[in-house]
Amino acid sequence: MRHFFDPDGIMVIGASSNPEKIGYVVLESLKNSYRGRICPINPKGGEILGLKVYESMEDAPQCDMAVIVLPASKVPDAVERFGRHGGKAAVVISGGFKELGGKGAEYEDEMVRKAREYGVRIIGPNCIGVLDTTTGVDTFFQPRYAMLRPEKGSVSIVTQSGAVGIIALESLAKSGVGIDKFISYGNKADVNEIDALRYLMDDDATKVIGMYIEGLDRGREFLDVLRDVSKKKPVVVIKAGMTAHGARAAKSHTGSLASDGRVFIGALRQHGAIVADDLENFLDLLNFLSLQGLPEGGRTIMVTNGAGPCVLTADWIGRSPVVRLGHLSYETRKRIEEKLPDFVNVDNPVDLTGSATPEWYDKALDEIEKDDTIDVIIAALTLQDEGLSGSWEELLNILPGRKKPLLALASGGPFTEKVSLELQRAGIPVIPFPRRVVATIEKAVEYRRWLEKQSI
C-alpha cells in the first residue's frame, strides 16, 4: 500500500498531449505537485508538458507506481508488463469494467489475475485514484482550475464514489480543513475499504478518517478492522444506499449490494464508527475532529452577539437525545456579569448583544471554560456587525486554546468566509448552520461514550 502514497517514480500509462484527455490532465496534476520521477508512456513518444515521453514501459526507468488511463481492453496486458518491469502499485482510472458487465467484467477479472501473478496492487478501476499532500501524489483527472487542492492536514478520506470524494475534498479544502491522504477505490477490484482502513490505522499523519461506502463484500472483516481503528482514531462514515431507493441506485452505480440500512448502521455504530446523518454532517465532523478534542458530555453553552441563530440552535439542542443546554453555575454567571456591561444577558445563550467586541467574548470565555457544568462551547458570531468586523483578527487569539472543545457558528458572504478560513487555520472549526453545529456535537459525544465503554 505504501507505494501508492510514497512511490519511487510514477509512470502515466496512456499519457496524452491533448489537454482535453484524461491522460493529459493526470500528467498535469502529477507534474504540479509530485516531486519524484514522472514517466509518461505513449507509443508516439515526444514530449508532453516538458516531460520526455517513453514509447514503451520497458524503455522507461523502473517506477514503483503507475497511473493507467488506457481503454479497459488494454489494461490487463499493461498491468502484466508494468509488473514485469518492477512496478508495485497501479491506479487504474479507466472505466469500462465490471460496472458495465459483459466483456468489461472479463477485463477486470483478467486484470486482477495478472496483478496477483506479477505482484502489483491495484486501486480502481473506475476511480479517481490517490492524493497525498506530503509526497504530492495526485492522480486526479480534474483540472486544477476546476478543482481546488487541499492544504496539508490530518484528515484522510476513503471513498467508493469519485464524485462524492471530489465534493468532500473540495468542500474541506475551501473551508481550510487540511487533508493527509485520499483514496478513491471505485470498483475495488483489489484494494478495498478494508485495506485502506488497515493502512490508515497505523499511519501517524492521519488523525481522522472519513469514509463513503455504498456496499461491502466482507462485512464481518470490515467491522473487526473498524473496531480496531476506531479505538485509535475516529472513523466518520457516510453510508449510501440506505433506503430501498438508494440501494437500487447504488446497484446500478458500482454494482454494490447494499444491506438493510438500519441493521447495518447499528453494526457500524457498535464497532465505533461515527455514522454521519448526511454529507454536511460528514464534512463537519471531519472538520471538528481534526481540530478539537472530544467533549466529555453534551452540556453546551452558546456565547453570541446576535441571539436569533442561537434560538434556532437551542431548538436543535431540544431535539437531540445527547446535546443539552448547559446551565452556568451561579458563580460563573456572577463573574461574567461583573466583567461586562449591564445589558449583557448571561443565560444560555450568553447574549453579549450587537455591541460585543472580541474582548467581550474573551471575558466571557475565560469564566465559562472554568465551569464544570459545561462540556462544549459554541461561539456564535455575527461577523458582519461592526463590533466584530472591525477587530476580527483578535478572535484568532481569543477563541483557540480553550480548556473545553469549542466551535464557531458563523455564516454569511465573502467577509465571513475570509474570517472563517482564518479561524479554521487557527484551529477553530466554523460551521455555518445551527442544525449542523448540534449534529456535530451530538456525534462527537456519542463517539466519546463508545470509547469509554471500550476501556471498561
Added chain:
Amino acid sequence: MRHFFDPDGIMVIGASSNPEKIGYVVLESLKNSYRGRICPINPKGGEILGLKVYESMEDAPQCDMAVIVLPASKVPDAVERFGRHGGKAAVVISGGFKELGGKGAEYEDEMVRKAREYGVRIIGPNCIGVLDTTTGVDTFFQPRYAMLRPEKGSVSIVTQSGAVGIIALESLAKSGVGIDKFISYGNKADVNEIDALRYLMDDDATKVIGMYIEGLDRGREFLDVLRDVSKKKPVVVIKAGMTAHGARAAKSHTGSLASDGRVFIGALRQHGAIVADDLENFLDLLNFLSLQGLPEGGRTIMVTNGAGPCVLTADWIGRSPVVRLGHLSYETRKRIEEKLPDFVNVDNPVDLTGSATPEWYDKALDEIEKDDTIDVIIAALTLQDEGLSGSWEELLNILPGRKKPLLALASGGPFTEKVSLELQRAGIPVIPFPRRVVATIEKAVEYRRWLEKQSI
C-alpha cells in the same frame, strides 16, 4: 408602510462622524445606494461623508422617513419632533427598550404613544431595519466590506431577528438570489409581521416571501392574513423557539412567548405557509420558488455525470413521504439510449458517466421533459470533471427553460461556485447537498397540493 420603502427623503437622527459608530455606518449604507435626499441630524452640525449635517430636525427639509440611532431615552422625543416636522415612517435601530425591561419598557411605550399621536409608523426598535433594492433604502449598520448587499430580485424577507436576517440576506446574495425588500422588525413596537405580510401581499415586485418568526401576539389574525397571502404567493416560514429549549432562548431574546411547537406548525401549514425544516431549507426554498414553477407532483428524475451524490439523493427520496423516484417510460428510455453512447445507463439516475458533456445533458433533457411520468428534474453536476468544466457555458443555454421544474445539485470550490452563480443568474437554482435538494422538492410539492385544495 410605503414610506419605509420609497420615501421622499430620509433623515438619519443621531448621525455620527466616527466610522465605528452605528450613526456613521447607517449614513454610509444609505449614501451608497439611496438616490433621494439624505439629511444627517446632529447638534454638532458640520459635514459627514460629504453630506451637510443639520443641527436639528427642524432645520432640515421635510423627509418622509427617519432612521433613529439615539439612546433609548431620547427616542420618544425624537419621534414627536419628527412627526411634527411632517415625518411619516421611522426605523428605530437602537436597542435598550422592552428587551431590557424596566426603564426600557417605559421608553418603548412612550415612543409608541408619541408615534400614534403624531402619525408616525415605527419599525423596531432593536432591529436592523429596511432594505429595498429598487429605491436603494438601506438602513443597515453592517458595513459593506463585512456584508454583501443582494442584487435586485423577487424575494422579500421579514424577520424578527436581525442576525438571522443578515445570514439569510447574505447567503442569498452570495448565491445570486435576488432580493426585493427586507424588513427586520425587532421588538415590533408598532409594525409587526402582520403589517409586513399585508403590505407584501399586494406588492407586485415580491414573488416569494420569507419569514423568520420567534413569537406571535395576534395568532388568529396572522393566520388569516397568511392564508390570503399564500393564495397569491408562497410564504416560506422558519419558526424558532419550537422546542422548550428554543422557546426559553427566544423569551430571553425578544421577549416573545413561543406557543407549542407542533400545534403551531400545524396551524401555519393549514393556512398555506411552507414551513422550512431548517435555515438551509428556508434559503433553498426562497431560491427555488423565485426561479422555478411548482412541480405537479413528487416524481423526480436525476440526470448525472457522477452517480455517488445521486445515490445519497435517492436515499433522501426514499425517506420522503412526498418525493418519489420517477420511472421514465419505455419510449423515453429508448430514445435517450439511441442518442447517447452505449455505456450511458438510463435508469434513475440517468448516469451519463464522467465522460458527459453539456450536449449529453441536452439530449437526455429533451426527452425527459416530454415524459408525463416525471414532475421534477434534478441535474446533478460534477462540474469539476473535464467534460463539464471545459464547456460549462453551454449549460447556461441547456438547463434553463425546460418544460418541468429543474434544479441543479452541485458543490465544490471556487470554480463550482462561479459556475453556480452563473446558473442562478440564468434561472437555475443550484443546491449544494442531496438532503437539501430533496427537502426543497418536498416542500414545493406540498405547497402546490395546498393551493389545489383551496381552489376546490
